[in-house]
Amino acid sequence: MAVTPRASLDLIADNCTSCMLCIRACPVWCMELDAHLEVRQEGARKRSTLHLDRFRIDYRTCMMCGLCVDICPFDALEWSAEAPEPVFEWTAVPQDGEPHA
Numbered sequence: 001m002a003v004t005p006r007a008s009l010d011l012i013a014d015n016c017t018s019c020m021l022c023i024r025a026c027p028v029w030c031m032e033l034d035a036h037l038e039v040r041q042e043g044a045r046k047r048s049t050l051h052l053d054r055f056r057i058d059y060r061t062c063m064m065c066g067l068c069v070d071i072c073p074f075d076a077l078e079w080s081a082e083a084p085e086p087v088f089e090w091t092a093v094p095q096d097g098e099p100h101a
Contacts, residue, residue, distance in 0.1 A: 007079050007080065007084075009088070010079075010080040011077060012078065018035035019073075022067075022071060022076075023068075028061050030057060035053055036051055036053055037051075052090075052092060055089070056090075057088045057089075058087050059087065060086050
C-alpha cells in the first residue's frame with residue numbers, strides 16, 4: 001500500500017508478541033508498549049511468554065517513517081489509509097474482568 005501523508009498504523013494485537021522491536025526502532029520514541037509475563041508449567045519445564053496489555057502511538061510525534069512496520073517479524077503493525085487520531089491506544093480487556101497485576 002502506498003503511504004499517504006495522512007496514513008496511520010493498525011495494530012494486529014493477535015500477532016504481537018511484545019518483543020519491543022518496534023519500540024526500539026522508533027527514532028522519535030512515539031510508541032509505548034506494556035505487557036505482562038505469564039509463566040506456565042509444561043511437564044518438567046517452565047515456559048514464559050509476554051502478553052500485550054497496552055500499545056500506544058502518539059501521532060503528534062510520529063514521523064511516519066515506517067521503521068516499526070518494517071522491523072516487526074510478526075506483521076503486527078501495518079499501514080492504514082484511515083486518518084489517525086492524535087493518539088492511538090489499544091488496551092487489552094482481561095477475560096476474567098480483573099486487571100493484570
